[in-house]
């Protein structure tokens with residue numbers, strides 16, 4: 001059965017292919033400086049809190065297993081989720097694609113006769129371009145996450161999953177606030193400085209009036225627990241709590257891959273996500289709601305379950321692991337390519353290594369940008385090591401390269417890609433190749449076998465992943481062996 | 487076909503290669519230590535809460551009312567909203583300087599916005615992550631009570647503190663048909679969106695005081 005692809009959104013149609021877009025972004029020195037600072041800072045913090053957890057590798061395995069269980073039995077768990085949600089008073093909607101999801105949300109918002117909604121940062125609503133759909137219908141969608149606010153007021157696009165305005169510095173933010181806040185609500189204080197606490201205070205005051213009067217809130221969800229019907233939003237600032245608590249009506253758009261089989265899986269995920277994402281032991285705020293709670297929070301709760309290309313990804317036996325992604329952004333922060341080009345060059349709301357995989361998977365490899373994305377990597381393997389749910393991004397990139405090349409006709413290149421895919425697709429072959437590579441890693445002192453390629457050379461980047469001193473497989477064999485000895 | 491029917495058919499067709507039934511995966515690596523709060527757990531909890539620049543105070547049961555009054559005075563709070571099921575003794579020593587707004591009388595968002603502080607109990611504390619979890623029972627109040635005012639004073643019993651996240655998750659499983667909303671709080675509201683500078687306090691309470699009592 002062929003699965004439908006995601007429709008490529010209007011914003012990104014005509015996006016130049018990755019090397020061209022990247023060259024343009026590289027010219028932006030401020031962005032490069034900000035990005036370097038950001039990725040290195042978060043990377044260090046992440047490393048520190050991950051090292052605190054003795055059983056980190058076992059947690060990653062448990063996280064991957066929880067997602068795999070949900071994904072490989074997705075039909076069952078989605079039906080269970082719907083039943084649990086409905087039993088707790090939520091209304092469940094199903095949307096095949098972006099257009100259908102937007103129409104559902106718009107109909108609900110219209111029925112409330114409001115001209116504005118408040119929004120929690122959510123990648124899925126960016127993916128379906130919900131704000132644009134609402135605006136076209138004359139409804140203002142206020143982004144309330146500080147970085148999203150900066151992006152929205154600056155008429156800009158996000159460049160990082162976690163810190164979407166990382167390409168802006170404090171004086172740019174001050175200018176944007178002074179120029180734009182008054183156009184859409186409470187103006188920024190006239191004596192606003194570029195001191196971060198002052199800027200945050202300006203955002204607090206600007207948004208508070210919107211929170212207090214909002215009738216409709218729109219969110220995504222980090223997790224949707226099938227056996228209890230609980231939705232989970234993980235955040236830092238409290239804008240999420242505001243949007244999830246104060247409005248009378250709450251609409252959550254949830255990708256079908258967000259489902260977790262059981263409540264207990266949250267015990268794993270809530271250890272993996274904050275440490276991988278912001279590099280904290282726990283993020284400041286997490287909200288969990290199970291349908292409607294009598295007399296507390298929104299009394300009308302809608303959940304829109306969205307496919308939009310996900311079932312297409314699921315049909316690919318190797319590629320489906322990309323749907324485990326919990327959008328932590330750890331892979332972005334360790335990626336030498338992302339660090340230099342930034343998020344905009346990927347032409348999608350999903351940037352970085354996971355974007356290089358997910359976009360061509362979701363949208364197909366027919367456009368120039370999606371053809372070139374699988375090459376936006378040096379295959380150094382850092383993303384795989386960082387990924388809390390063990391998505392083998394280099395392996396998927398190699399496979400996608402093979403697809404791109406194959407579509408262009410059979411060449412020596414496609415043969416090479418096929419060979420690489422052959423090694424990577426079989427655990428035994430991969431194990432043998434990794435043991436060989438690990439030996440090589442000891443010899444080269446853990447340095448990548450080749451340096452990160454220059455920008456002219458994306459398509460020449462065929463480096464094998466930087467061999468770790470101990471491969472995961474070796475670690476697993478060792479740990480398992482230990483466990484069995486007990 | 488309905489959207490639901492079509493999506494379910496697609497996802498089932500997509501995993502036609504999978505033959506194992508749902509629910510057969512190996513048991514999760516998560517563990518439940520039984521949740522006994524020994525002194526080490528409490529020490530770790532105080533340390534980790536303080537790491538987020540929240541204020542942590544240990545108080546004997548009898549000293550809770552005075553500790554609450556002190557905390558509010560230090561932060562200059564002149565009004566406080568109180569959940570309907572909060573131990574009445576806890577707010578008994580607030581005196582005339584502080585106006586007390588009972589939860590039932592706080593009917594609008596604007597009213598809450600004008601209140602300086604909220605005092606609540608908690609449901610669970612997590613030592614490793616320095617987290618308090620509210621289940622918004624009668625001694626914690628509706629969610630907006632702990633969201634809109636700028637100061638949150640939270641009293642947690644030593645026996646409510648568990649070692650790690652899986653222990654807390656085990657205690658918090660929503661009861662079928664009677665699920666409570668949950669708010670996990672780890673320090674005051676914060677952002678790092680401006681050049682990665684951590685700023686405490688954006689939309690949630692900027693001051694968090696955690697009182698640990700026996």
Ligand code: SF4
Nearest residue numbers: 325326328329331387
């Ligand atoms: S692919 Fe892995 S590391 Fe990257 S965002 Fe997703 S979960 Fe995080």
